[in-house]
Each structure stands twice: as structure tokens, then as C-alpha cells.
Amino acid sequence: MEPTTALEVTGLAKTYTGHGRDVEAIRDLTFHVDRGEFVCIVGPSGAGKTTLLRCVAGLLDSSAGRITLEGAAVTEPPPGMAVVFQEYGRSLFPWLTVRGNVELPLKEKGLARADRVAKVEAALAAVGLAENADAHPWQLSGGMQQRVAIARAVAYEPTVLLMDEPFAAVDAQTRADLEDLVLGLWRQLGVTVLFVTHDIDESVYLGQRVLVLSNRPTVVLEDVRIDLPDERDQLRTRSSQRFAELRTHVYELVQSAKKAVASG
């Protein structure tokens, strides 16, 4: 393994068994993510993107293959990894305040109170929710709740941040704001990000690489390098010639993946 590699997935396979039939969700996935890289994953619906992320997060056992984080095999949720899911409504505890939600993993990490308070404040300020620390999640809009989930992940100071369609349930304007928020945090923190999305434009806008998955049973169709400048801008980046070329390329790959009949 190269010293710069954060995450390495080798020959990953996952078949769900039970209820009288097996579902081969992932056949053979191999890729790596370098430290500090922002990698997006796109693919047809049902390709196994969530399955992959759950395996990487140590929440689901794989059927074959190997996942390592900083050289150590992932067999359970590894320390130093944070996950933001799409369903913010279910990922926050309604009986805790915003502050309480962000603080909880820091308590579990064993941080002293003063340290926790400082990290929670900084994270809430970074996502623009300093004024809402005492509110409960159900008093906030969807976009604000998702910012709480992001603040919770950031306060934890993960080395790897996994995001599973985190903005799928928010409106387009909020989505653009949250994309820029995550990009800003990524630049600031130097964290490694693995970001699953079904939105091709979003994958090209955010990623330094886009892994396009095939239809089920899943393999990596192409590892697309996004050679846009790291500084992205919703208007200028998205209206650039190169952005259009890249999104067309990724779009065509996903379309061909959808049409392809899985062989073997």
C-alpha cells in the first residue's frame, strides 16, 4: 500500500442472503482513496452504492474482499470515521437539542467538557447554526437539520467522512449551499471524503474523482478524474466547457451502465 492511501477496497463482494433468494449486490469492487481526496460515487439505482458505503463504514459484513483504512482492516465502525446519511430526520435524536446532538459522539469519544463545548461551538459556527444551538431538530427546516448532521460529523474531527446522498431530500437552493459548505469544510480540514450521490452534476461539481459503478452485480466501470480547479463556484464551474464535457462523459457512462445486461 502506498503511504498516501487512506482507504483501500480490494475485491469487495456482497451478496444478501435469506428469505429464499440471494441478491448479489456487489460483485467485485476495487479502488483506493488517497488521504485528503474527495471521491464521489455514482451509478444506477440499486447498483449497491449504499451497500458499499455501509461495508466501508464497518456497519455491514462483506461476503468477500478486503477493506482497509490507514492499513488496518475494517471489521467494525472504525474510530476516525464519520457518516452522514440522507435521512437526517432519522439520524438526529429528537429529544436532544442541536448542541446535544453534536456533542454526543464527543462524549462517546471521551473528550473533557471544555473541549467538547469548544468543538461543538466551532462546528455549529462553521455550518451557520450558532444561533440555533438550543433548538430541537424538529424545530428546524430539512436543510438546517442536515447542517446539524454535518456539524456533528465535523466536530468529531474524522479522518474519513462518508456521505450517502446527504442532500437528496433538500431543495435545490439549499443543496447548492450545502455542497459549498462541504467543499469549504473539506478544504479547511483536509479530511478524506467518500460521497455517494445519484446526481451526476453534483458528483462532477464536488469530486476530484468520480467512480462510476455498473449495474448490479456491481463493478467499477470507470474512475473518472475531474480535472477542474479545486476552487469550485456554482456559477462559473458549472457553466465551464470542461464541466459540460465531464458531466456528459459521466452521464453517458451511467446510461450505458443502466442499459447493460450484467454478464456472468
Ligand SMILES: Nc1ncnc2c1ncn2[C@@H]1O[C@H](COP(=O)(O)OP(=O)(O)OP(=O)(O)O)[C@@H](O)[C@H]1O
Ligand atoms: N438488507 C437487504 N437485504 C436484501 N437485499 C438488499 C438489502 N439491502 C439492499 N439490498 C439489495 O441490494 C441491491 C443494492 O442496494 P443499495 O441500496 O446498496 O443500492 P443503491 O445503489 O444505494 O440504490 P439507490 O441509488 O436506489 O439508493 C438492491 O438490489 C437492493 O434491493
